[in-house]
Amino acid sequence: MAGKAAPTPTTYSPSPTTQKTKPSFFKNHDADWVRPDGRGFHQCRPAFFRTGAVNAAAGSAYAEFGNTKVIVSVFGPRESKKAMMYSDIGRLNCNVSYATFATPVRGQGSDDEDFSSMLHKALEGAIILETFPKTTVDVFALVLESGGSDLPVVISCASVALADAGIMMYDLVASVSVSCLAKNLVIDPMLEEESYQDGSLMLTCMPSKYEVTQLTITGEWSAAKINEGMQLCLDACSKLANIMRSCLKEAASGSEE
Structure with missing residues (x-):
């Protein structure tokens, strides 16, 4: 993976931002606590994207959100016998897998069918499938390091990779999740926070x-908490999309020079 020196990751937060400074992480699950990395409850991790990470692919992107590191390759559009049999529109194929060294327990890397299906659902509505009839676009995502909020990072990175490949889309797709921890909602949770969460909400959208395009909720949520979680994610997705666009603009201006 060759390229220019990596720029400083850009952090982003939904509005309003709140900061809590109380005892150590989960010393008392029901009390106020401090997040492991010191972030405010509504503060996302620094986000970094880089395109052109895989030379052999039509488009690719690398994303790093804290300890979560993901690389996505896009191949195609290429002729698809399956697509020719039943449809005049393009076909999207998604695969998410974990590197053997991605998780704390070594050797657990494997394909994740649930994540692959959710990635497909998140992206399909944003891609203008009519622009590549009877062909297939393949999206391969590899989680290099699992540091929490893996799927939202995969989805956002895949959107940048599709744009890098020149695939026509209605808009970029950004994804952010929140965890419910006792009475608190924390955005863009780390792995440690996800392991203690009472519930999670992941939202994927086209910000512009x-x-x-996708909303996934696990655990028990009140209507008020769902609304609060969705608003946090929508605001953060809008700001994350700006970072994604900046990456693509930098790559485009670099290629013109």
Whole structure:
């Protein structure tokens, strides 16, 4: 993976930002506590994207959010016998896998069918499939290091990789999740926080169109908490998309020089 020196990751936060400074992480699950990395409850990790990470692919991107590191390769559009049999529109194929060294327990890397299906659902509504009839676009995501909020990072990185490949989309797709920890909602959770969460909410959207492409909720949530979690994610997705666009603009201006 050759390229220029990596720029400083850009952090982003939904509004309003709140900061809590109380005892150590989960010393008392029901009390106020400090996040392991010292972030405010509504503060996302620094986000870094870089395109052109895989030379052999039509488009690719690398993303790093804290300890979560992901690389996505896009191949195609290429002729698809399956697509020719039943449809005049393009076909999207998604695969998410974990490197053997990605998780704390070594050797657990494998394909993740649930994540692959969710990645497909998140992206399909944003891609203009009519622009590549009877062909297939393949999206391969590899989690290099699992540091929490893996799927949202994969989805956002895949969107940048698709744009890098020149695939026509209605808008970029950004994804952010929140964890419910006792009475608190924490955005962009780390692995440690996810392991203690009472519930999670992941939202994927096209920020410019203000259109949600996927919403996944686990655990027990009140209507008020769901609304609060969605608003946090929507605001953060909008700001994350700006970082994604900046990466693509830098790559485009670099290629013109």
